[in-house]
Amino acid sequence: MGDSNYSKAYIQTLIDELKTSKIYTDLQCAAQVEIAKPTLRLSELKKGVLNGLVNSGWDRKLRNAIYRFLQTHPKLQFPSPPPEHLKEPLVFLRKAQQAWEKRILKSLNSMCTDLNIPLARKRPEKEQKEWAQKWTELGIDGPDADFGWEACQGCAYLSQFRPVYAPKDFLEVIIGLQNPNYHGSDTPGFYHLWGIVQVPLKVKDIDELRLQYSDMSINQCQSGIDDAQDIPSELFEQERVKLGKKVINTNHGPLAQEFSKKGCPTSMRATLWCQILAVELDEIDILYYEQLKTNVLQHDLLVDSLLYKDVKLTATNDDQYFVFEDFLYQVLLPFSRDTYVLNHFDYNSASPPKSYIRGRLGMDEFAVNYPPNGVIPFHGFAMYVAPMCFLYKETITLYYVFREMYVRYFFRLHSISSHPQGIVGLSLLFESLLQTHESDLFFHLKSVGCQPLKVAFKWLVRAFSGYLSSDQVLLLWDRVLAYNSLEILAVLAVAIFSFRKTNLMKVQSYNAAEAVLADLTTLQVIPLIQLSLFSK
Amino acid sequence: MDKSVLLNNFETRGWVPVGPDDDWNFYWANVQSIRNVFSIDCGFRLTDDQVISHFPNHVELTRKDLMVKNIKRYRKDLDKEGNPLAEKDENGRYIHLDFIPQTFMLPADYNLFVEEFRKNPNTTWIMKPCGKARGVGIFLVNKLSQLKKWSRDSKTSNFTPPTSKDTYVISKYIDNPLLIGGKKFDLRLYVLVTSFRPLKCYLFRLGFARFCTVKYNASINELDNMFVHLTNVSIQKQGDDYNNVHGGKWTVQNLRLFLEGTRGKEVTDRLFDEMQWQIVHSLKAVAGGISNDRHCFECYGYDIIIDDNLKPWLIEVNASPSLTSTTSSDRIMKYKLINDVINIVIPPGQVPDVRWNKIPAKEHLGNFDVLYDEELAQQDVMGGDPRKLGPGTFRGKRDGSRPSPATWK
Numbered sequence: 001m002g003d004s005n006y007s008k009a010y011i012q013t014l015i016d017e018l019k020t021s022k023i024y025t026d027l028q029c030a031a032q033v034e035i036a037k038p039t040l041r042l043s044e045l046k047k048g049v050l051n052g053l054v055n056s057g058w059d060r061k062l063r064n065a066i067y068r069f070l071q072t073h074p075k076l077q078f079p080s081p082p083p084e085h086l087k088e089p090l091v092f093l094r095k096a097q098q099a100w101e102k103r104i105l106k107s108l109n110s111m112c113t114d115l116n117i118p119l120a121r122k123r124p125e126k127e128q129k130e131w132a133q134k135w136t137e138l139g140i141d142g143p144d145a146d147f148g149w150e151a152c153q154g155c156a157y158l159s160q161f162r163p164v165y166a167p168k169d170f171l172e173v174i175i176g177l178q179n180p181n182y183h184g185s186d187t188p189g190f191y192h193l194w195g196i197v198q199v200p201l202k203v204k205d206i207d208e209l210r211l212q213y214s215d216m217s218i219n220q221c222q223s224g225i226d227d228a229q230d231i232p233s234e235l236f237e238q239e240r241v242k243l244g245k246k247v248i249n250t251n252h253g254p255l256a257q258e259f260s261k262k263g264c265p266t267s268m269r270a271t272l273w274c275q276i277l278a279v280e281l282d283e284i285d286i287l288y289y290e291q292l293k294t295n296v297l298q299h300d301l302l303v304d305s306l307l308y309k310d311v312k313l314t315a316t317n318d319d320q321y322f323v324f325e326d327f328l329y330q331v332l333l334p335f336s337r338d339t340y341v342l343n344h345f346d347y348n349s350a351s352p353p354k355s356y357i358r359g360r361l362g363m364d365e366f367a368v369n370y371p372p373n374g375v376i377p378f379h380g381f382a383m384y385v386a387p388m389c390f391l392y393k394e395t396i397t398l399y400y401v402f403r404e405m406y407v408r409y410f411f412r413l414h415s416i417s418s419h420p421q422g423i424v425g426l427s428l429l430f431e432s433l434l435q436t437h438e439s440d441l442f443f444h445l446k447s448v449g450c451q452p453l454k455v456a457f458k459w460l461v462r463a464f465s466g467y468l469s470s471d472q473v474l475l476l477w478d479r480v481l482a483y484n485s486l487e488i489l490a491v492l493a494v495a496i497f498s499f500r501k502t503n504l505m506k507v508q509s510y511n512a513a514e515a516v517l518a519d520l521t522t523l524q525v526i527p528l529i530q531l532s533l534f535s536k
Numbered sequence: 537m538d539k540s541v542l543l544n545n546f547e548t549r550g551w552v553p554v555g556p557d558d559d560w561n562f563y564w565a566n567v568q569s570i571r572n573v574f575s576i577d578c579g580f581r582l583t584d585d586q587v588i589s590h591f592p593n594h595v596e597l598t599r600k601d602l603m604v605k606n607i608k609r610y611r612k613d614l615d616k617e618g619n620p621l622a623e624k625d626e627n628g629r630y631i632h633l634d635f636i637p638q639t640f641m642l643p644a645d646y647n648l649f650v651e652e653f654r655k656n657p658n659t660t661w662i663m664k665p666c667g668k669a670r671g672v673g674i675f676l677v678n679k680l681s682q683l684k685k686w687s688r689d690s691k692t693s694n695f696t697p698p699t700s701k702d703t704y705v706i707s708k709y710i711d712n713p714l715l716i717g718g719k720k721f722d723l724r725l726y727v728l729v730t731s732f733r734p735l736k737c738y739l740f741r742l743g744f745a746r747f748c749t750v751k752y753n754a755s756i757n758e759l760d761n762m763f764v765h766l767t768n769v770s771i772q773k774q775g776d777d778y779n780n781v782h783g784g785k786w787t788v789q790n791l792r793l794f795l796e797g798t799r800g801k802e803v804t805d806r807l808f809d810e811m812q813w814q815i816v817h818s819l820k821a822v823a824g825g826i827s828n829d830r831h832c833f834e835c836y837g838y839d840i841i842i843d844d845n846l847k848p849w850l851i852e853v854n855a856s857p858s859l860t861s862t863t864s865s866d867r868i869m870k871y872k873l874i875n876d877v878i879n880i881v882i883p884p885g886q887v888p889d890v891r892w893n894k895i896p897a898k899e900h901l902g903n904f905d906v907l908y909d910e911e912l913a914q915q916d917v918m919g920g921d922p923r924k925l926g927p928g929t930f931r932g933k934r935d936g937s938r939p940s941p942a943t944w945k
Binding site: 136137241265266267269270317318319322323324325326389390391392470474 | 787
C-alpha cells in the first residue's frame with residue numbers, strides 16, 4: 001500500500017478498526033468456507049481462496065467497509081494534533097462553543113427545576129407495558145386516549161415546555177463571534193466583512209465551486225429536471241435508469257456516490273443513499289435498535305418531551321410530513337439513547353453535556369452524558385428526519401440512515417466551528433457569494449435593515465427541510481451526499497435570492513423582504529443552482 | 537354550502553349573479569334544483585346559451601346501488617360480446633374489470649348476501665345508505681345479527697319499491713388498505729365530464745389523499761370507531777386530532793413521491809394507470825343510460841381506496857363533491873378546480889354556446905388532463921393512425937402515449 005495520500009499511522013488505524021469489526025470475523029468464516037471447497041488446490045491455496053472470496057462478493061464488502069472508514073475519519077496530519085484540535089483548531093471558537101453549551105445546559109436545567117421534572121426517571125412497570133403496546137402510535141394524544149405524554153407526566157403541562165433554543169438564538173451567538181487576534185475597523189486599509197458574520201474564515205469562491213460541482217453544469221442532464229413527466233423518456237430518463245440499475249447491482253459505495261452527482265431517480269434513491277452511507281443492516285443492527293427501544297421503554301427522559309413538543313410544532317403541522325408523525329418518534333426517541341453517536345464528538349467542536357447523579361453534583365465519577373447520545377434537540381430538529389420518511393417504510397432502516405446522515409453532516413449545522421462546512425463557514429460563504437455576485441441586492445437589503453443572512457440562516461440550519469417541497473429537499477440532499485459537502489446549501493440560498501431579486505429590490509423593510517422569501521415551495525432547486533453557478 | 541370558491545370565480549370573470557326567476561347562462565346547481573329543472577311537470581327547456589352543472593339522471597353513477605348495478609351489467613355485456621377486457625381468471629374473477637368490491641343491495645339481495653357471508657364468516661362488510669353522503673349512516677358489520685332488520689324486511693311482503701331512504705348497499709370491506717405512516721387513507725380525484733356520448737372526460741391533476749387521524753386498527757374492537765375507518769373529512773373534522781393546517785390531506789404528488797421512493801416506479805405507474813382505467817370504465821358503464829343533454833356538464837368526486845397490493849378499488853362517485861375548504865391550500869386547490877372547469881365548459885371570453893364541438897384548446901385545460909375523448913379517439917382511427925386503436929380496445933390506445941392535458945369546459 002504505497003499510497004502517499006495516507007500516512008502509515010492512518011492505514012494502521014484503518015486496519016485496527018477493521019480487525020475489531022464484524023467484517024473481520026465474517027471474512028475469516030468465509031475464507032474457511034472457501035478452503036473447505038473440494039475444487040481448491042493446495043498448491044494455489046492463497047490465490048484460490050482470494051478468488052473465491054472475490055467471486056462471492058467479499059471483495060466488494062471489504063471495499064465498502066474501507067470506504068466507510070475513509071468517509072468518517074479525516075486524514076490525520078503529521079505531527080498528529082491533540083484531540084481538541086481535531087474537534088476545533090481555533091481556540092476562540094472552541095471557547096465560544098463551550099460558552100454556548102453552558103448556556104443551553106443551564107436553560108435545560110432551569111426548565112427542569114421550574115417544572116419540577118427530573119432529567120431522567122425510570123418508568124413504572126405498568127407504564128412500560130403501555131409504551132410497549134403503543135410504540136407505533138405515539139402520536140396519539142387527547143382526552144380520550146388513556147395513554148399519552150400528558151397522562152404519563154401526570155398533568156397537562158406539555159404546553160409549558162419550551163424548545164431549548166431556536167435557530168435565531170443560535171444566530172445571535174454567531175453574530176457575536178469575534179476573533180481576538182484580529183482587529184477589523186472602518187479605517188481604510190483594514191479588511192472589514194460586509195455581512196453579519198465577522199469571523200474571517202476561508203471560504204470557496206465561485207470558481208472553486210464551479211469546479212467542485214462541475215457535474216451539475218447546465219450542459220449535463222440532471223435527475224429532477226430532465227426526467228420530468230413531459231419530457232420524452234428516451235432523451236435521458238431511460239438511460240439514467242438503466243445506468244442506475246447497474247450501479248445498484250455492483251453495491252459499491254464510491255460508485256453510488258459518483259452516480260448520485262447528477263441526482264438519484266426517485267425509485268432508486270433509497271438504495272443509493274444506503275450504499276453511499278454504507279448502511280447495510282444485519283442481525284446485530286436489528287438487535288441494537290431493539291435494545292435502544294427497550295431503553296426508551298424503561299426510562300423516560302426530559303429530552304423526550306422536548307422531542308415530542310418539537311414534532312408537534314413542526315412536522316405535525318406540515319402538510320407534507322404530518323403523515324409520518326409516528327415514525328418520527330420511533331426514530332428520535334431511540335436516537336437520544338444511542339451512545340454510538342458519542343463517537344462523532346471526536347471531530348465535532350461540540351461536546352456532550354454532562355449531568356450528575358442526584359446529589360453528586362460536580363463529582364466526576366458520577367457524571368453521565370445527558371442525553372446519552374449527547375445531542376440536545378432544538379426547535380426544528382425533527383425536520384432532519386422528516387424528508388427521509390419518503391424513502392424508507394421500515395423504521396429501522398430509516399433510523400440507521402438518519403443516524404449516519406446526522407453524524408456525517410447535520411451535526412455541523414448547529415455547532416460553532418471553523419470547518420468550511422460548519423454553519424459559520426456556510427453563513428460566511430453565503431454572505432460572500434451574495435455580496436460578490438449580487439452586490440446591488442446585498443446593499444439594498446442592508447440599507448433597508450435586512451441583513452440577508454437573517455432570512456437565510458434558518459434555511460441553512462435545517463438544510464432547507466420544511467421550506468422546500470419534499471421532492472426538492474431530496475434532490476438537494478442527493479447532492480449533499482454525492483459531493484460530500486454541505487456547501488451546496490449556501491449556493492442554493494444565494495440562488496434563491498438571485499431568483500427573487502426583482503421583488504427584493506422593491507422592498508423597504510425587513511418584514512417585506514421576509515414576505516418575499518416566505519414561500520419556497522414552488523421552487524425547483526436544480527435549475528436554480530445551475531443558473532447561479534454556471535450562467536454568470 | 538360554502539359558495540365562496542364559486543363566487544370568487546364568477547366575480548373574477550365579471551359575471552352577473554341573477555335571481556331565481558331571471559334568465560341565466562351558467563347555473564351551478566345542487567342536486568335538488570337539478571331535479572326541478574329537468575322535472576316532467578315544472579321543468580323547462582334550456583336554450584343554446586345555457587349550461588348547467590349536472591346531468592339529469594346522474595344518479596345512475598352517483599347512487600351507490602345504481603352504480604354497482606350499471607357496472608355489473610356493463611361487465612356482463614362485455615363478457616357476452618367476447619371482448620378481451622372481460623377476460624376472467626381461473627377463479628371466475630374478472631382480470632381487468634375487477635374494480636369494485638363485492639357488493640349486494642339490501643334488502644333485495646339479502647339472501648344472496650347471506651350465502652356469500654356464510655362462505656367466509658370472518659370477513660367484515662360495510663353498510664352504506666344509498667341516498668346519503670359524507671359518511672352519514674355508515675357502519676361496519678361482521679355478524680349476521682347486525683342485519684336483523686333487513687332479514688325481516690326481505691321476508692315480508694315484497695314489492696314495496698325501495699325508496700332511497702331504506703335501501704342500503706353492503707360491500708366487502710377492504711381490510712388490507714395501504715397504510716402510510718400506519719394510517720389509512722383514501723383518494724379523492726375530480727373528473728369532469730362534458731359529454732357521455734361520445735364520452736369526453738378529464739382528470740384533475742390536483743387530487744388528494746384523505747388520512748384518518750387515528751391509527752388504522754383492523755381489530756374487531758375498533759369496528760365502532762368511525763375515526764379509524766372512515767376517511768370522510770366531515771367525520772374526521774370532529775376528531776380530537778384534526779389539524780386545521782393540513783386537514784389530514786396529502787397531495788397526489790406526495791403520494792406518488794412516497795410510492796415511487798418506497799415501492800418503485802413501475803408499480804406506481806401501473807397503479808395510477810389502473811385508476812384512470814377504472815374511471816373510464818365506470819363512465820362507459822353508465823354512458824348508455826345517462827341522458828346526454830348537451831347543456832350539461834358534471835364534475836364528479838371519485839373516491840378510491842388502494843389496498844396493500846397496490847390495487848385500487850372504486851368506492852363511490854359523488855355528484856356534488858364538497859367545495860368547502862378546510863385549509864388554505866384546500867381553498868386554493870378548489871378555486872383552481874372551478875376555474876379550470878369553467879374554462880373548459882365555456883371557452884374563455886365567450887358566452888356559452890352548446891353547439892360548439894366540445895374539444896377544448898390545450899391552453900384552457902389548466903390542471904386537467906384529457907382522460908378519454910371518444911370523439912378524438914375515433915377520428916384517429918379514421919385517420920389511419922396505426923398507433924392508436926378504436927374505442928373497443930382502449931387499453932391498446934393508452935399504452936405508450938402519455939395523456940395530454942384536459943381542458944375544463
